[in-house]
Amino acid sequence: MEKTSIVKRILIWASNHPLWMIILFFLIFPFIMPYKALATLILINGLFSLGFNILYGYTGLLSFGHAAYFGLGAYSVGILLSRFQTSIWTALLFSLIVSGVGSLIIGFFCLRRRGIYFALLNLAFAQMLYFIAFQWVSLTGGEVGLRNIPTPALQLPGFSIDIYSPLRFYYFTFIFVTIALIVLKRILDSPFGRVLEAIRENENRARAIGYHTNQVKWLSYIISGVFSGLAGGLYTLYMHFVGIEYLYWTTSGMVVMMTLLGGAGTFFGPFIGAGVYLYLEDIISIYTKHWMIFVGSIFFLCVLMFPEGIWGRVKSRIDRLKVS
């Protein structure tokens, strides 16, 4: 009895302080994973899903073209480092700006339409970017992508540091993800975040009570794009490589799967989704190159059995604990 009540209390505390729990968890995360690079991958893809989740989980807008912002961020860093030999800071800053401007423009057009038309307009724009990157070989490397991207040391006031050992890069990513999480938590808890949820629940009524829902959705779209762009930029730093497939629709599909798997509209869900997806890929691809069949089946079963996602399911259990 004593023991279960402690477990219960810990679980409740954790669900009441999701932010600290996640940060704490990620601090020790690389040591519980089979290898550190996988932890970094999960962190970066989790950040991408987090960005996607702002739009889908919290604002209720499903985009099938989020590869666009991941790709814009990734190419920004790749191009600046390899063609202009800039510092890491400049490159990452540009990944934020470029994905922000990209989502500002594309969002403006996509948000003219709703539902399936919105989703497919996103897909169309993302595929347009894909073909631009494909054709513009002098800038993007075309089909081959950008290879052998330089690995400059990270400049800090007074000294510089090499960040490319697996563990160092993990903590480098960890810092960005932590900042992103804190910013996102503030936004979601703010009056603006509440308007996002109201729009997800009932856009019509949100407009009727006086919210300029088009502007709010547009801003949500841009925030989502910038987070995705940061994930893309970090991914390039990590891989020293930008592949044309970052912009391809499969990347858009992947982020939808990760988010749904983990639990759309939950704070921690996207990381769980990214973790499960990548971990399964990692294990199954040792045995067969057709790992996608298994990941797909598991996704299928998950959606059928708990449509609220893995973390969504856990969370509703904890909420019930709290009541009892």
Added chain:
Amino acid sequence: MEILRTENLTKNFGGLTAVNRVNFVLEEGRLQSIIGPNGAGKSTFFKMISGEHVPSSGKIWFKGEDITGLSQHEISHKGIATSYQITNIFPKLTTFENVRIAVQSRKTTFNFWTRADRHDDLNEKTIRILETVGLMEKKDFLACNLPHGDQRHLEIAIALATDPILLLLDEPTAGLNPVETVETMELIKKISKGLSVILVEHKMKVIMNISETITVLHDGQVIAVGTPEEIQENETVRRVYLGGKRE
């Protein structure tokens, strides 16, 4: 002083004229009802005033200002609020948040950094409104889990939370049993003090009890305006609407 005036207000949907050259005047602080059979154009008339539908022709004046064709959120900020016939709430938010978000609409949208639940002025006003409509005890329920009668009151509470000058009530007692209907009627009497209200209703008892003036719509056109007594005596109205049928 008149607060709302429509001039030849018309709405066509394809070949159908839902509202046909309606001239309507509401004096400030009055409660005026609109009745009429199904499809008479009552809801469409409301949707034009609230900005959900753009009129095909005609004008809408609110406090002497032409508001024809303004968007829905702009009209909300002019001080017109609607309570809908078909319950139009935020289902997966709590009762409290349903009202709080409406209260917040008067103050801020693009505030990213403060905590929404720590705006005491908004919370206090939310509590006041929940107490007025009698939902304080159920403030932590998800709106979708409230019984229908409570959802109807929440519907009114959301409209009330935006500090309206003019309140449009579209069948507030839709689907309510006789006891709940009486409760809602009392609530409407209570909240309409100091407000201007237009009420659309089907239940004659409600209409005759609380209206000061009644406008009768039929096939999108106004066929009569008068006090409850005058309307009951009116031959045309009896023929097309009351038609001998009594509640």
